[in-house]
Amino acid sequence: MKKIFAFLLLGLTVAFASCGDEKTEPGTDWFLTPVAEVNGTTVGLSCQTRFGEGVLENTSVGFSYAAIVDNKIGAFADVAGSAVDGTGIAAALTGLQPETNYLVFAYAGLSTGRVQSQGAVFKTGQDDMPDPDPERPAFGTPAASGVTKTEATLNCTFNFGDTADYDVYFRYKPASSGSYDRVNVSTGTGTKTAALTGLTPGTTYEFALCADWGGQTYTSAAATFTTSSDGGGGGGNTGSAKYSGWPELVPEDKSNSDYHYAYHLCPDFSVDGHKARNFTVCFSAKHHCPVWVAAPRHDCYEGSANRTNAYGKDPIILSSIQYNSKSIGGGCNKGHMLGSAERTRSTAINKQVFYYTNIAPQYSSGYNTGGGGWNTLEDWIDGKVCRDTTYLVIGTYFEAYTDGYGMSASPKKISFGGRNDVSCPTMFYIAALRTKRGNTGKSVLNCSADELMCVAFVRSHNNGLHGQKVTSRELMSISDLEKLTGHAFFANVPNAPKSSYNPSDWGL
Incomplete structure (x- = not known):
């Protein structure tokens, strides 16, 4: 084993202090310089202190470390649970990046605040990962x-x-x-x-x-x-939904363990220095089906990318509750909640809408087909997307339901996506919010109720809706949709007129 006595990297202590707890005090007089024993990508850390015997017992002690790449310090991670040996502390780091410089500090959490040593640098060797142990991960x-x-x-x-x-x-x-x-x-x-x-x-x-x-x-x-402090962009967390700056976002239901959530940002499209959001999904482990998908609609998401057909599992949602394949069944085909044609700015963005969590079974003969009940509604909604962003929540329902056209559907399980336990939705809806004028240049967050319009379009999952034009008979107030589904829509937009709607605002 090669022992390396780490040397002080001047000027980096201040950089670390600015990233940590604001109560951190330098306190370097209490520590000697940390020492690193390097063996490949495994490093033993130790640091002697000037604390008296017993002071460090039952105290939060450890080391903070960060990689240095291109002369820039990365994010620090704390190694908790370090061993106390008299007046010194020790810990082992494993699985570090090979042949990489690291900056390390020793710390102790005292009743008066956290104190830390001066910084020291060590460099790892070549990868020394042992052979896999079949006994346990x-x-x-x-x-x-x-x-x-x-x-x-x-x-x-x-x-x-x-x-x-x-x-x-x-x-x-x-x-x-x-x-x-x-x-x-x-x-x-x-x-x-x-x-x-x-x-x-x-x-x-x-x-x-x-x-x-x-x-x-x-x-x-x-x-x-x-994470660094928000200087005014990026969307904070001040409302009931996870991100207050996203008008379409439905708050998570923390009391329902059946629901799993994923917040997908565009991999290669940014707005005002932040990655644009693609869509958010709530997925049901019980039904193996999306509960709702929330997404902004704007022409900035559209471009020349081709449909990817990149069907596959959502990497954020638990794999075992999703479909196992892109196979169809139960008289249904693969129905997008957020459509492929609505995300053609880039191939990477389009691939995300082919995650299984954005796919629900929809009848193939009269619903999700040319002239089908759902396709007709989707095409009509496309015509309501305005220059101001339009915000949509596309959702499912699984209880018995009869819509405004008298079309009914009852709950059932079908074989779909390589599973035999998928719930076939009884109803689909689109909750929509936008400005009335459509070209105000204002965020809906800054609009009065008189400047906004919102409504839900509700259709039973029934082949009998083939060819049915959109009419006011399928409209429902957002408040009534909330009562039906138990979800809170447009919670980040306090002035959204959820209890009322005017069909003429939507051309009906």
Whole structure:
């Protein structure tokens, strides 16, 4: 084993202090310089202190570290659970990036605040990842990089040689509260990476890499990162919905464990320095079907990209509750909630709308076909998309339902998407919100109720609607739709006139 006595990197201590807890105090007089013993990508850290015997017992101590790439310091992660040895502390880092410089600090959380050592730098060697251990999943040390106001990239090495079915994923949540969200990654030994989007500015998150295998959940050590403060863009978290700046967003139902959520941003399209949102989905584990998809409609999302037909599982939603294939059945074909033609700005954006979580079974003979009941409504809605952004929530319903045309549908299970337990929706709806004029140049968040119009278009899932033109008989107030479905629509737009509508505003 090669021992490297890490040297102080001048000028970087201030950079670290600005990224951490505002209560952090330098306190460098209490620490000697950290020492690193490097063996490939495994590093043993130690640091002697000037604290008296017993002071560090039952105290939060550890190390914070970050990769240095192109002379820039990445996001710091804390290594908690470090061992206390008298007046010193020690910890082991595994699964680091090979041949990479890292900056490290020792810290101690005292009653008066957190104090830390001066910074030191070590460089890892070549990858020394051991052979996979078939006995149980094994993890390296998780780290975060590329942290901005709303984004971060997580990475962690993973060893496991078992070929049986298992899931690997990152879980993350605000450190102070909340439930875990998850991002599935591929199985097999190697470095796992996940890009997080839609995070809340100025928030500390904790995360870990996990593997579900043999009825148990195995996890890596926990690590943290902190998003930068919001300077006015990016959408905060001040309302009942997850992001207050998204007018179409439906609040998550935290009391319903059946619902799983994913917030998809456009991979290669940004607005005002932030990645544009593509769509948000609520997916049901019970029904194996989308509950609702919320999305903005604007011509900026349209371009010359071809339809990709890239059907596949949503990487954010639990894999086991989604369809297993793109096969059809039950007299239904694959019905997009947010249509492919509405996302043609780029191939990457179009691929996202082919996630199974954006697909519901729709009857192929008279509903999701040329002149079908749903296609007719979709085409009509296309004509209502205005220069100001139009906000849509496209949803499903699974109880017995009869619509304004007298068309009925009853609940049933069908074989669809490689499963035999998929609920066939009894009704589909489109909740729409926009400005009345359509070309005000104003955000709906800044409009009065008199400047806005919103309504729901509701059609039973019934082949008898083939050729049915859109009429006022299918209109429903947003408030009535909320009572029917239990969802809160346009919660971020307090002036949305949800209790009333005027058919003539919509040309009916």
